[in-house]
Amino acid sequence: MPKTALMCPPSFFDVREPKNPYMGSPIDHAKAQEQWEGLRRALQDAGLKVEIIDPVEGLDDMVFAANQVFVGHHKQIGNFIVPSHMRYASRHREVKFFVDWFRQRGYKIINLDLDGEYLEGHGDLLWHPDHSRIWAAYGLRSTRGGVHKFAAAMQELSFPVIPLQLVDEHCYHLDTCLCPLNQDAALIYPGAFSSESLQTVRGAWKRIHELTRDEALKFLGNGIVVNGRFITSRLTQNLEQILAQERLTPVVVDTSEFEKSGGSVFCMKTFIG
Numbered sequence: 001m002p003k004t005a006l007m008c009p010p011s012f013f014d015v016r017e018p019k020n021p022y023m024g025s026p027i028d029h030a031k032a033q034e035q036w037e038g039l040r041r042a043l044q045d046a047g048l049k050v051e052i053i054d055p056v057e058g059l060d061d062m063v064f065a066a067n068q069v070f071v072g073h074h075k076q077i078g079n080f081i082v083p084s085h086m087r088y089a090s091r092h093r094e095v096k097f098f099v100d101w102f103r104q105r106g107y108k109i110i111n112l113d114l115d116g117e118y119l120e121g122h123g124d125l126l127w128h129p130d131h132s133r134i135w136a137a138y139g140l141r142s143t144r145g146g147v148h149k150f151a152a153a154m155q156e157l158s159f160p161v162i163p164l165q166l167v168d169e170h171c172y173h174l175d176t177c178l179c180p181l182n183q184d185a186a187l188i189y190p191g192a193f194s195s196e197s198l199q200t201v202r203g204a205w206k207r208i209h210e211l212t213r214d215e216a217l218k219f220l221g222n223g224i225v226v227n228g229r230f231i232t233s234r235l236t237q238n239l240e241q242i243l244a245q246e247r248l249t250p251v252v253v254d255t256s257e258f259e260k261s262g263g264s265v266f267c268m269k270t271f272i273g
């Protein structure tokens, strides 16, 4: 179970350049700050320590701390990160600040040669709950070649990587359509995956719970599972039933301002230990 999350305050959060189909409406900055604090509190109430990385002026999406690096732990090499190559240049500028943050704390940096390829951290790369393997999506933000290079590097650490192809531009990151709930169960939006990838996902979990497209587009698949809780931006009857079946207690944190940028709770933190 994760013990620490890293977050970036939304001091410079804004919507300037549309990078996904959700982006367009103006941000209420005071409300965004309140909602971000609500999420930080919910993580702390769930027993997590929350670390902060300083926001940087001009980096309007830096609040989405899930994307800039992939974080892992290996029994021989210890804590490590794999820096992302973000598809949008404006977001790629965030990466070096995260790399510095982790370097200062002793993480090993595994740099990939991602020239011409993209890889977007925990937006598209999700640990299986027991950390035995990594689910890795490509097609909309990360590229197949980026995932391939990532898989080769992880193979050297004996972490298998399972590639998945995304096909719905509203589910442009894996964290919008696959949410592992525990070892045996996952929440998915089936329409986000190519048919072959959907089969792979279905074959890997004992229980697959499905969201409708409407639920997925409202970010119900972007929840955070921590210490028996499921932190989510909203609930539906369907989601309530699923969580009850998996013995997870829902905690609702409003993220409406961040949804105007295409992200919700999962995107706004990264687990670091």
Ligand code: ARG
Binding pocket: 019, 020, 061, 064, 066, 067, 091, 122, 123, 173, 175, 176, 261, 262, 263, 264, 266, 267
């Ligand atoms: N506006 C951001 C972008 O398009 C949102 C990122 C959401 N992050 C996530 N992990 N899904 O890059």
